[in-house]
Amino acid sequence: MPVTRLPGVGPAQAAMLARLGLDTVRDLWFHLPLRYEDRTRLTPIADLVPGARAQVVGEVAHVEHMTRGRSQLKVWLADAAGQGLGLRFFHFHRSQAGRLAPGTRLLCYGEVRQGGLGLEMVHPEYRVLEPGAVPTMEAQLSPVYPTTEGLGQKRLAGTIAKALTLLPAESALELIPPSWLPEEAGMSLRAALLYVHRPPPEADLAELAAGRHPAQRRLAFEELLAQHVSLKRLRALIQHQRAPLLAGDGALRARLLEALPFVPTAAQRRVAAEVAADLASARPMLRLVQGDVGSGKTLVAALAALAAVEAGYQVALTAPTELLAEQHLATFKRWLEPLGVPVEWLAGKLQGRARRQALERVAAGAPVVIGTHALMQEGVTFARLGLVIVDEQHRFGVQQRLALRDKGASGTLMPHQLVLTATPIPRTLAMAAYADLDVSVIDELPPGRTPVRTVAVAQDRRAEVIERLRAACAQGRQAYWVCTLIETSEQLRAQAAEAVHAELAAALPGLRVGLLHGRMKPAQKQAVMAAFQAGELSVLVATTVIEVGVDVPRASVMVIENSERLGLAQLHQLRGRVGRGADESSCVLLYQPPLGELARSRLNTLRQTCDGFRIAEKDLELRGPGEVLGTRQTGELCLRIADLSRDAALLPAVQRLGERLLAEAPARVEALIARWIGAAARYARA
Structure with a gap:
């Protein structure tokens, strides 16, 4: 039954409900409250506690319109016991000030805060009471629902109440x-x-x-x-469904392993064998390979790609950012081209004749194709696509991944799919969110990796951090300084990358400081990254564009600006950019005090452990599954009421x-x- 069958729900409200995914009466039954407000009782002002939401009744004792600084209306309310409470309004009309004259009785609901002159509520909901009137209380706790612009809580709650009668x-x-x-x-x-x-x-x-x-x-x-x-x-x-048998003779894979300057870990060999067994089957592989930052997932992907090439099929590897895709391109070229396996590049920045020629080579059967979401666009056709490799899959929309997989559909055959992620996924989450995938874990880091020492430092010690940076660079080390914004913003206290670049360039004379952010042209980004990798830059100021895929072994210092604004997984990914060489590495989490409880918990977790799985469990506990997987907007795992951390015992x-x-x-x-x-x-x- 469509929502328009409910009394009072016309096309305009139906359109607003549709934005919330509420098209039927049944949808309304299962649109569940975010939280509840207790408007069933009155709380004496003397019993109010900061941080709690409460309902009070009292009489206006004094009103003041303050014009110094930000314009505001301050109202002092007194209850029958003579206790006082401040009400503060920043957005108000002159007529509103007139209605709140001394002697007016008000019923107010809001969050209690500690103000400069005692307890107060900022922008409380209120209702003017007639002299001598007894305020009416709600019969039940009041639900607060997820809503959308133009659809107020009262109207939405009323519509859901009508639906519940059915x-x-x-x-x-x-x-x-x-x-x-x-x-x-x-x-x-x-x-x-x-x-x-x-x-x-x-x-x-x-x-x-x-x-x-x-x-x-x-x-x-x-x-x-x-x-x-x-x-x-x-x-x-x-x-x-059926998939092509990708069981080659193993010659290319053997040559790659012989040429490597390192010995693969036991975990890499085990996971590579699991993938090879899947590829040799006629059933489509759907395997998730998860491994902590730097565990060696790229080698597993390269061995899988060579198995497909040995069997005469094409491989498409896609990554969510050009920077990460370029890292894969450089690695695959270094490993595969000496074996006689050309690697094709296809990204948005490839234009004109170069793009046409690349598309022709892919359509003619280029064995390995690496790129961004450009691989999924119309006009890209493959001759015999047998394997799709998706890195950091949760950064792609579901429809994008479908588009790439469907390019390999040939008659009744579907390509195998290998999904890589450096976001360790807790077992409870994998059980529920990835019941359709086989999961392999690379649970071993290459030998020689040193744990990263992590400290949290308040912004007022910024000069001290810069001085430590100078000392580290004087010893020949390299450093990242990560900012969360590109440009200055009045609303956010985050330092902008461009401002920090200018600051460090001035504070560190004699050292070359580079700048890298997402709004730079691809050629500029590539040149800056190449200079940093070559050791020509001592410090790289960057946005979180360097979160994944960047590998510079000589970089041993990471400073993360406004670290309290980032999630645990992102902080762990950024920290993983250092500790890749023999030097002792350190990560400085710069924060703007005072810290909220959530931010404090995140930073403490980072200080206490480098274990990606412990961090992932904590991240799941703090943020919920949709945000951990990056699927809030993708149609996957958007849980309305279940919490995989809290409800794991139900699984x-x-x-x-x-x-x-x-x-x-x-x-x-x-x-x-x-x-x-x-x-x-x-x-x-x-």
């Missing part, structure tokens, strides 16, 4: 036979939905905020079940029930996927 009976709503439901699932789905949308006044707000109420666990269980069976069904679909029961549903009730599987994943299911083939 919630069917328990027997019609349940898709899982009640006798099959494990103990972990708890209550019925209907009871769970009504509870999360309308919690009673006595509900435990802390338990709801933590997502640990039995009603939330019931919904999380079913959502994880839908995710799991959709991926298992996808895997079964892929297993029924074994989810897997057992999933197997039973797939075997005994396939029609219920379809309905579950439609309910929880909906339109996103069409992306699942990626």
Whole structure:
């Protein structure tokens, strides 16, 4: 039933709901609150606590319109006990100030903060009360929903309330036979939905905020079940397809291994053997190779590519940025071209005649093609694409990956897919998010790698950091200084890369300081990076464009500006740019105090460990799966209520029930996927 069938929902509101993915009445049932507000009771001003949200009633005692600095309206409120609370408004009309005259009674709701003259609320919601009127309280806790521009909370909540009146009976709503439901699932789905949308006044707000109420666990269980069976069904679909047999004679791979200036680790050899076994099968490989920064995933990819070439097929390797794609190009050329295997380059910056010629060579059967998303564009055709290698897959949209894989579809044959990631994925996340992939882990770093010493330093010690940088460069070392913005911004306190480049160039006379950011032309970026790799630059000031793929063994110092603004995985990736040579390496996390609790936790984790898997587990705990995988906008793993860190204990029961549903009730599987994943299911083939 479309949302327009609900009373009062016209085309304009339907369009706003559609932006949230809410097209049907069923979608509204499963549009779950982000949090709750308690408007069921009044809190005496004396009992208010900073950081809490509360509802108070009081009388305006004094009003002041302050014009010095930023214009603001300050209102002092007093309750019946004579306790005072400040209200502060930065955006207000003159008429609003008139309505808040002394003696006016107000019902206010907002977050309590510690102000300069005591407790205050900034921009609280408020309602003017008639003299002597008793304020009415809400009957249930008030849900706060994810919404969109133009659609206020009150209107959205009212629309969801109308949808809930159409919630069917328990027997019609349940898709899982009640006798099959494990103990972990708890209550019925209907009871769970009504509870999360309308919690009673006595509900435990802390338990709801933590997502640990039995009603939330019931919904999380079913959502994880839908995710799991959709991926298992996808895997079964892929297993029924056919792929080319990429089992060559091994001659090229043997020659590459002989020519390497290092001995592959045992972990590299094990994972390369797993990949080779997949390629020699007629079923399409779909394997994720994860390994920490610097663990040697590129060699595994090169050996897989040579297996395809030995069998007479083409290989396409794509990376999310030109910088990373160029690193792969340089490495593959160095390794493969001496073996007589040409490597083709195809990126957005390749234009005109050079592009036409490259496209012709790819269409004629160029054995190895490396590039960015340009490989996925129309006009790029392959003669016999047998293997697709995707680096840092979560940085690509699902449709982009589909487009590249489909270029290799030939009759009934589909190309094998190898996915690489330097973002270690916790086991709980891999179980749920990658049920359709085989997972290999390179869990060993090459010998000679030194742990990176990591320290967190406040911005007021900046001069000290610059002096240490001068001393390190005087010993012949090289350093990165990473900034989070390219240009200065009034809204953010982050230092801009261009300003820092000028600052360091002035503070470090006699040292060459380079600048690298994403808005530079490709040729400029390449020239700067080449100069740094050749040792011609002592310091490279860069944005996070250097996060992945850059390999300069002599670089042993990493300074990360405004580190409190970056996620754990990104900080770990950046730190992985140093510690690649024999020199002792260090990473300085510059931060702007005061630190929030989340930022403090991230920086402490980085200081305590270099273990990518421990960092990934913490990252999952702090940020949630959608952000860890980079899939918030891709139609993958956009979980509404489940949390893979919090709900990991549900996964074994989810897997057992999933197997039973797939075997005994396939029609219920379809309905579950439609309910929880909906339109996103069409992306699942990626």
